[in-house]
Amino acid sequence: MALTLNVNGDRRGFTADPVTPLVDVLREQFHLTGVKPVCREGFCGACMVLVDDRPTLSCLMPAALAQDCEVRTVEGLAANGTLNPIQQALEACDAVQCGMCFPGMVVTLTHLMKATPGATRDDVRSALTGNICRCTGYESIVEAAVRALAAT
Ligand code: FES
Ligand code: FES
Missing domain, CATH: 1.10.150.120 ([2Fe-2S]-binding domain)
Incomplete structure (x- = not known):
């Protein structure tokens, strides 16, 4: 299925199974390896990202549900190279x-x-x-x- 995501201000299209966990899309399609798939069961928080400014466990969210949302990972938290x-x-x-x-x-x-x-x-x-x-x-x-x- 063709999907499009907005991640850290970068809008990108790719093909993936719509139930692919967001964490895998972020790592494999966007090469954002700060997000960590550790437990993959919603217990550890290592995969936390912001989806429309809400903390979200990306191991539990199908990538298709993140379409039309603003996704921000740890790589996108610094402004113009300045750490927050x-x-x-x-x-x-x-x-x-x-x-x-x-x-x-x-x-x-x-x-x-x-x-x-x-x-x-x-x-x-x-x-x-x-x-x-x-x-x-x-x-x-x-x-x-x-x-x-x-x-x-
Ligand atoms: S990988 Fe542990 S909560 Fe998502
Ligand atoms: S798991 Fe090693 S610094 Fe937290």
């Missing part, structure tokens, strides 16, 4: 370990910052409940998010 405040704080706090969970964390926290001005530490922890880090490096990630939120 969450990305800058995560870098400053040296919050990344193996990196497998990280793109999903960044997507979730970027959405929190935009959607919930004045979000608290508890809000950050709550927002991250759907993002599992196997390296268990939550403390530095939460600290970075709190710092970024406090600076806005």
